[in-house]
Amino acid sequence: MADQKPYSEKVMDHFTNPRNVGEISDASGIGTVGNPVCGDVMKMYLKIENETITDVKFKTFGCGAAVATSSMVTEMVKGKTITEALKITNKAVAEALGGLPAVKMHCSVLAEEALHSALKDYYTKQGKTPPFEDKPHNHCH
Ligand code: FES
Numbered sequence: 002m003a004d005q006k007p008y009s010e011k012v013m014d015h016f017t018n019p020r021n022v023g024e025i026s027d028a029s030g031i032g033t034v035g036n037p038v039c040g041d042v043m044k045m046y047l048k049i050e051n052e053t054i055t056d057v058k059f060k061t062f063g064c065g066a067a068v069a070t071s072s073m074v075t076e077m078v079k080g081k082t083i084t085e086a087l088k089i090t091n092k093a094v095a096e097a098l099g100g101l102p103a104v105k106m107h108c109s110v111l112a113e114e115a116l117h118s119a120l121k122d123y124y125t126k127q128g129k130t131p132p133f134e135d136k137p138h139n140h141c142h
Pocket of ligand 1: 036039040041063064065066067105107108111
């Protein structure tokens with residue numbers, strides 16, 4: 002069954018060798034999110050200059066799929082404008098990883114939410130209202 006397939010090579014690569022792990026001490030925005038499905042936690046740090054994400058780091062206390070999707074999302078948003086970064090969905094991250102087993106899709110939601118949460122923090126710190134809505138939480142699919 003397709004749902005039973007093992008992790009793709011890219012997932013294994015990002016899990017065993019995650020990119021951009023760590024913290025940014027003078028981050029422009031920090032987002033922490035927890036996954037209600039499993040209790041795993043992800044923290045994302047963004048450095049933003051001129052509306053562009055110039056640096057990004059993350060820490061994930063979670064499963065392999067969560068580590069791999071966070072790693073991939075940091076690679077996808079680095080150098081992008083906030084507007085471009087907001088277009089990246091958890092599905093796009095999973096696709097960039099060569100797919101995730103269906104039971105692990107909820108893990109990729111964590112990466113997208115951590116990014117949104119960090120961007121929200123950035124706007125709040127600037128005294129601005131974030132120019133995007135929180136998505137309805139749907140962790141199960
Ligand atoms: Fe918790 Fe994957 S099992 S994020």
